[in-house]
Amino acid sequence: xxxxxxxxxxxxxxxxxxxxxxxxxxxxxxxxxxxxxxxxxxxxxxxxxxxxxxxxxxxxxxxxxxxxxxxxxxxxxxxxxxxxxxxxxxxxxxxxxxxxxxxxxxxxxxxxxxxxxxxxxxxxxxxxxxxxxxxxxxxxxxxxxxxxxxxxxxxxxxxxxxxxxxxxxxxxxxxxxxxxxxxxxxxxxxxxxxxxxxxxxxxxxxxxxxxxxxxxxxxxxxxxxxxxxxxxxxxxxxxxxxxxxxxxxxxxxxxxxxxxxxxxxxxxxxxxxxxxxxxxxxxxxxxxxxxxxxxxxxxxxxxxxxxxxxxxxxxxxxxxxxxxxxxxxxxxxxxxxxxxxxxxxxxxxxxxxxxxxxxxxxxxxxxxxxxxxxxxxxxxxxxxxxxxxxxxxxxxxxxxxxxxxxxxxxxxxxxxxxxxxxxxxxxxxxxxxxxxxxxxxxxxxxxxxxxxxxxxxxxxxxxxxxxxxxxxxxxxxxxxxxxxxxxxxxxxxxxxxxxxxxxxxxxxxxxxxxxxxxxxxxxxxxxxxxxxxxxxxxxxxxxxxxxxxxxxxxxxxxxxxxxxxxxxxxxxxxxxxxxxxxxxxxxxxxxxxxxxxxxxxxxxxxxxxxxxxxxxxxxxxxxxxxxxxxxxxxxxxxxxxxxxxxxxxxxxxxxxxxxxxxxxxxxxxxxxxxxxxxxxxxxxxxxxxxxxxxxxxxxxxxxxxxxxxxxxxxxxxxxxxxxxxxxxxxxxxxxxxxxxxxxxxxxxxxxxxxxxxxxxxxxxxxxxxxxxxxxxxxxxxxxxxxxxxxxxxxxxxxxxxxxxxxxxxxxxxxxxxxxxxxxxxxxxxxxxxxxxxxxxxxxxxxxxxxxxxxxxxxxxxxxxxxxxxxxxxxxxxxxxxxxxxxxxxxxxxxxxxxxxxxxxxxxxxxxxxxxxxxxxxxxxxxxxxxxxxxxxxxxxxxxxxxxxxxxxxxxxx
Ligand SMILES: Cc1ncc(COP(=O)(O)O)c(C=O)c1O
Numbered sequence: 001x002x003x004x005x006x007x008x009x010x011x012x013x014x015x016x017x018x019x020x021x022x023x024x025x026x027x028x029x030x031x032x033x034x035x036x037x038x039x040x041x042x043x044x045x046x047x048x049x050x051x052x053x054x055x056x057x058x059x060x061x062x063x064x065x066x067x068x069x070x071x072x073x074x075x076x077x078x079x080x081x082x083x084x085x086x087x088x089x090x091x092x093x094x095x096x097x098x099x100x101x102x103x104x105x106x107x108x109x110x111x112x113x114x115x116x117x118x119x120x121x122x123x124x125x126x127x128x129x130x131x132x133x134x135x136x137x138x139x140x141x142x143x144x145x146x147x148x149x150x151x152x153x154x155x156x157x158x159x160x161x162x163x164x165x166x167x168x169x170x171x172x173x174x175x176x177x178x179x180x181x182x183x184x185x186x187x188x189x190x191x192x193x194x195x196x197x198x199x200x201x202x203x204x205x206x207x208x209x210x211x212x213x214x215x216x217x218x219x220x221x222x223x224x225x226x227x228x229x230x231x232x233x234x235x236x237x238x239x240x241x242x243x244x245x246x247x248x249x250x251x252x253x254x255x256x257x258x259x260x261x262x263x264x265x266x267x268x269x270x271x272x273x274x275x276x277x278x279x280x281x282x283x284x285x286x287x288x289x290x291x292x293x294x295x296x297x298x299x300x301x302x303x304x305x306x307x308x309x310x311x312x313x314x315x316x317x318x319x320x321x322x323x324x325x326x327x328x329x330x331x332x333x334x335x336x337x338x339x340x341x342x343x344x345x346x347x348x349x350x351x352x353x354x355x356x357x358x359x360x361x362x363x364x365x366x367x368x369x370x371x372x373x374x375x376x377x378x379x380x381x382x383x384x385x386x387x388x389x390x391x392x393x394x395x396x397x398x399x400x401x402x403x404x405x406x407x408x409x410x411x412x413x414x415x416x417x418x419x420x421x422x423x424x425x426x427x428x429x430x431x432x433x434x435x436x437x438x439x440x441x442x443x444x445x446x447x448x449x450x451x452x453x454x455x456x457x458x459x460x461x462x463x464x465x466x467x468x469x470x471x472x473x474x475x476x477x478x479x480x481x482x483x484x485x486x487x488x489x490x491x492x493x494x495x496x497x498x499x500x501x502x503x504x505x506x507x508x509x510x511x512x513x514x515x516x517x518x519x520x521x522x523x524x525x526x527x528x529x530x531x532x533x534x535x536x537x538x539x540x541x542x543x544x545x546x547x548x549x550x551x552x553x554x555x556x557x558x559x560x561x562x563x564x565x566x567x568x569x570x571x572x573x574x575x576x577x578x579x580x581x582x583x584x585x586x587x588x589x590x591x592x593x594x595x596x597x598x599x600x601x602x603x604x605x606x607x608x609x610x611x612x613x614x615x616x617x618x619x620x621x622x623x624x625x626x627x628x629x630x631x632x633x634x635x636x637x638x639x640x641x642x643x644x645x646x647x648x649x650x651x652x653x654x655x656x657x658x659x660x661x662x663x664x665x666x667x668x669x670x671x672x673x674x675x676x677x678x679x680x681x682x683x684x685x686x687x688x689x690x691x692x693x694x695x696x697x698x699x700x701x702x703x704x705x706x707x708x709x710x711x712x713x714x715x716x717x718x719x720x721x722x723x724x725x726x727x728x729x730x731x732x733x734x735x736x737x738x739x740x741x742x743x744x745x746x747x748x749x750x751x752x753x754x755x756x757x758x759x760x761x762x763x764x765x766x767x768x769x770x771x772x773x774x775x776x777x778x779x780x781x782x783x784x785x786x787x788x789x790x791x792x793x794x795x796x797x798x799x800x801x802x803x804x805x806x807x808x809x810x811x812x813x814x815x816x817x818x819x820x821x822x823x824x825x826x827x828x829x830x831x832x833x834x835x836x837x838x839x840x841x842x843x844x845x846x847x848x849x850x851x852x853x854x855x856x857x858x859x860x861x862x863x864x865x866x867x868x869x870x871x872x873x874x875x876x877x878x879x880x881x882x883x884x885x886x887x888x889x890x891x892x893x894x895x896x897x898x899x900x901x902x903x904x905x906x907x908x909x910x911x912x913x914x915x916x917x918x919x920x921x922x923x924x925x926x927x928x929x930x931x932x933x934x935x936x937x938x939x940x941x942x943x944x945x946x947x948x949x950x951x952x953x954x955x956x957x
Contacts, residue, residue, distance in 0.1 A: 067519065251362060
């Protein structure tokens with residue numbers, strides 16, 4: 001019998017899975033807004049003058065087909081044992097950490113912990129990370145991660161310049177630093193006028209520099225004591241930095257014991273796969289005296305309104321927004337998720353476990369070197385932990401080739417040497433296989449260090465003076481029972497304290513907290529992507545090459561640019577790379593003088609911070625009454641800059657959430673004076689499929705793949721900030737010593753955080769061109785629906801010509817400070833009682849809330865948020881109209897915790913009203929674990945390592 005099919009595509013990823021509202025819900029929402037169709041709304045919102053002509057047109061894929069394709073592409077990557085070292089090592093990710101952290105949306109979909117009351121779990125894990133780094137490096141204070149080791153070196157260099165009393169302008173770099181670290185420091189130094197002197201440690205002339213960096217174990221494996229160099233530097237009022245390795249520090253003398261002021265490095269080998277170079281957490285620690293000059297975020301300990309211990313981000317948390325071009329650095333998104341993984345690796349193994357892993361590595365490295373020496377090879381490295389360099393004369397290529405035949409990658413050093421770095425994956429068989437590649441046939445001894453009965457003393461391959469004498473990881477958190485049951489529950493307990501996307505919408509303006517679909521995340525943990533060393537031979541990384549090529553092509557098509565650089569590993573890093581590209585272009589044309597960058601006052605704080613790092617002078621452009629760039633002011637400042645104009649940095653749609661009609665004019669004026677247009681692509685979610693930055697006059701943009709293209713925020717990183725450029729800028733994109741390109745690198749590796757690129761690729765493939773365009777339209781629909789439903793209760797600060805907002809809207813909460821003494825903070829905290837993360841607070845306009853719902857949220861979730869906001873407005877009215885005390889009301893006491901519910905209740909409102917406002921779920925209620933956190937107390941009493949055991953008793957109960 002014939003029948004009529006249902007006409008429903010169950011496998012339509014874009015419309016069934018990624019986009020929240022159903023067609024029926026959309027129809028209801030459009031009615032509320034007062035338009036008859038989605039296209040009518042878009043026509044009223046996005047100026048015709050900027051609309052793209054051709055639709056994005058690739059076909060969508062199903063989740064199943066996507067996974068099959070991914071498997072095929074992953075299969076083109078060769079899984080090898082890479083003993084290349086150079087800052088990247090094989091590691092065993094404990095499965096409990098892989099499953100409970102890396103593959104757990106409670107951890108990976110969280111946002112940067114700016115709202116500490118709903119982020120206590122990840123703040124504790126990050127505090128563990130800081131404690132671990134401070135302990136292992138022997139310095140007093142550590143931050144909560146940086147982007148990669150090479151940029152951490154560069155950050156340390158500029159930090160040294162800020163804190164050094166020496167007025168010298170040169171900086172000394174030990175030639176034993178990894179080549180990419182040296183190259184990134186050189187890139188960073190040039191625009192700042194810092195002279196970089198690269199040489200052997202003996203060449204250091206301390207009185208000629210403001211600081212110096214040494215690496216140990218060095219890139220060729222050597223371990224050296226830099227105590228004398230540190231003393232010389234201090235005598236010259238200069239700053240001493242070491243780049244080092246956390247695992248090595250469990251055995252060898254720590255930087256603090258050498259007198260170092262700052263230590264940096266990578267925590268990659270603490271359980272984070274190499275992933276073709278990233279993402280991993282870099283670390284930085286320093287003397288207490290320098291803490292206020294430290295880049296990145298620092299977690300600190302404070303108290304809440306009830307006097308209980310509470311964690312928070314301290315000191316310079318939002319310093320780019322406050323200090324702008326005077327900020328200490330442009331680091332915004334860092335590597336929170338990877339720092340959390342590394343900290344759990346340390347909790348999981350404890351100090352004895354880590355030391356035992358290090359001993360095992362050291363034992364095998366020693367065996368390997370001994371065997372090669374006995375066979376007559378010249379092993380150059382005398383004093384080493386895990387890495388040796390062997391002089392092999394004309395046999396380099398042949399040995400490397402035989403190693404590859406054994407499934408092993410070694411490092412080619414120059415033309416005649418080979419580097420071998422032993423890692424956690426090693427065993428005696430691997431040692432034998434390496435020997436075989438060198439033509440040595442012998443049996444290697446097994447590691448028996450875990451045998452309690454072992455009485456023999458093993459051989460150290462470095463001088464006794466270099467042994468570590470001090471204790472580390474003494475805090476009880478690193479000594480908890482390591483049974484997986486206990487570990488799993490600890491990870492769960494921390495996750496449960498946090499509010500991430502797996503519980504509720506996170507309507508953070510400019511942050512685009514959209515769905516990170518499970519299927520997009522899956523390939524990230526496949527070994528074909530995870531085990532790849534960033535400097536592995538290219539012919540082993542064909543899968544990565546294919547993915548990067550296709551993703552780049554699609555991003556070019558989406559943006560209207562001609563070339564992409566996948567090197568920057570955050571948005572701010574993209575800004576910096578883009579501005580360097582512009583600067584290199586001007587220089588190549590002989591325009592050395594062009595150094596002025598026009599930036600609207602409303603720009604994100606990283607814009608001016610990046611411009612300053614790129615050696616540009618920031619000139620601020622005013623905003624007009626309606627929030628747009630003040631065109632007259634812009635023209636006047638461009639004219640005044642004249643032939644010194646290097647660039648302008650604009651954000652489109654603007655940070656005010658509006659598609660400015662004048663964007664083309666802004667671009668034209670910039671070009672008229674010979675400048676280049678940098679369009680900050682953080683808001684690309686409002687443009688994909690509708691308008692292309694490259695077609696409206698922009699020359700370069702960064703794209704936040706961790707916003708528009710579905711890479712999760714990970715509680716403050718990882719991210720990817722590739723830059724797209726027009727053809728004339730393509731020759732000036734960042735290069736890399738291990739890849740091509742004449743310009744210097746901005747990141748440690750050629751493809752930034754390559755192992756999370758499958759997420760964005762999967763997204764664009766499954767959505768297809770039409771799906772991506774529909775997502776943009778629905779993002780605009782959702783924002784306009786919220787604006788329409790909240791009209792009358794809250795003023796929307798900026799709107800476009802037809803009264804529409806783009807993909808986000810700014811709610812003006814400033815009047816309530818005057819009418820009721822209720823601040824934007826009170827509203828943000830009260831939203832937590834309803835189970836929401838607050839919208840972006842006080843940016844770009846102080847005292848306001850910027851709401852960005854994204855396309856992934858359903859109408860039901862939007863309505864829940866709207867209900868919560870309307871009820872807050874009613875509570876404000878209660879204060880305004882004298883029905884409740886201005887200082888003793890649910891807004892001022894928010895958020896409400898279980899402790900407040902069961903404690904004395906002498907408040908003029910009910911427990912029911914306090915704890916279960918509209919929007920809050922009854923059974924599945926999210927309870928913030930702490931009441932409002934006292935920021936001032938935290939900054940006055942700065943504690944940035946784990947507090948004493950007694951404070952943990954609550955948690956253990
Ligand atoms: C408008 C804008 N530009 C730049 C950035 C910086 O991006 P990232 O945090 O990845 O460095 C952000 C981040 O929130 C942003 O909102």
